[in-house]
Amino acid sequence: MENHYDGRAWIELNRSALAENVKFLQSRLPKDCKLMPAIKANAYGHGADLVAKELLRLGVDSFCVAEIMEAVALRTQGITGEILVLGYTHPTQFSLLKQYQIMQTVVDYDYAKQLNDYGEQLHVHIGIDTGMHRLGERSENIDAFCEIFKMKNLIIDGMFTHLSAVDAMGAAEQDFTNTQVETFYQVVTALQERGFRCPKLHLQSSYGVLNYPELAEDYARVGIALYGVLSNRADTKKWRSCLTPVLSLHTRVVCVRDLYQGESAGYGLQYIADEDRRIATLALGYADGLPRSLSKGRGYVLIHGKKAPIIGLICMDQAMIDVTEIPEAAEGDVVTVIGSSEGEEILASDLADWCGTITNEILSRLGQRLERVMM
């Protein structure tokens, strides 16, 4: 998978990996549980339009995003099917929900009133706070849920909660998850007992599908796993035989030069050659999502299947690597920052590990300048 594209720096998406991941995740769920892929933040950096189009082709037709403008952009690009906005939409933008047929999350009771006051019928999913305490009406406020169900302008298509500790399987996390699940069904049951029709339900995200497949309901809101990686390196490796990374990130060698003993490279005298070196400049920087904290040898890239350490401080648009041990390195060579090259592989979760964050952050911050190609 090299040299298929002529740009300065680009992302290649592996079409069959996406299809396999969809198949694997669906295989862990009953047939009547639909995947509702999370394609927020430009589909975790992959490119929301490319990913959504491919998912539609694969028969997946429900999506969730973080905010209204992400949903509008998808509609404008011709994406059909259901789209749920998981986060806040300002009342001045409620008209877009109607215009583009987008479902909105009810973030709490007061917000439900605002949605209802818009005066036209809007499709919503009610968020239930079962312990994460981020969004959702608090689970004990059954009367508030009843009031929401009585609101004339709300078409309640769904009810959901978000499980905040499903990624770890320690005793404390499992207890917490079980309590969240019980709390969710207490709300569902209470509403049913008061005669309200039960809408579609959903409570799983990626780790929910992997660690608690039995919690399947009408939808599973899968994000990171769909892209074939998990939040950290250990989990990514553990599930590597079931999930295939969809994204690889490549750039090009701009130039190769000698650096003589005692000379510095890059900003701030942060790299000084201890002996004569050969270095290469890459057309990729922190504005493209290469974390600046990988400067000064904390990260490496692959060139001709060999590891080349990043030296000095990563710049906005460029970075430098040491290619002293890779004499064949030359201008125009393809460099792999995430992905595999001649048997060596760098996972997005490796980058995350090197800079002390999670894969989700690395991927979702990949820049707008990168061209994205589905292959």
Ligand SMILES: *Cc1c(COP(=O)(O)O)cnc(C)c1O
């Ligand atoms: C982002 C998000 C998801 C997807 O989470 P993953 O862990 O990436 O699968 C699901 N539900 C909500 C509410 C989210 O915000």
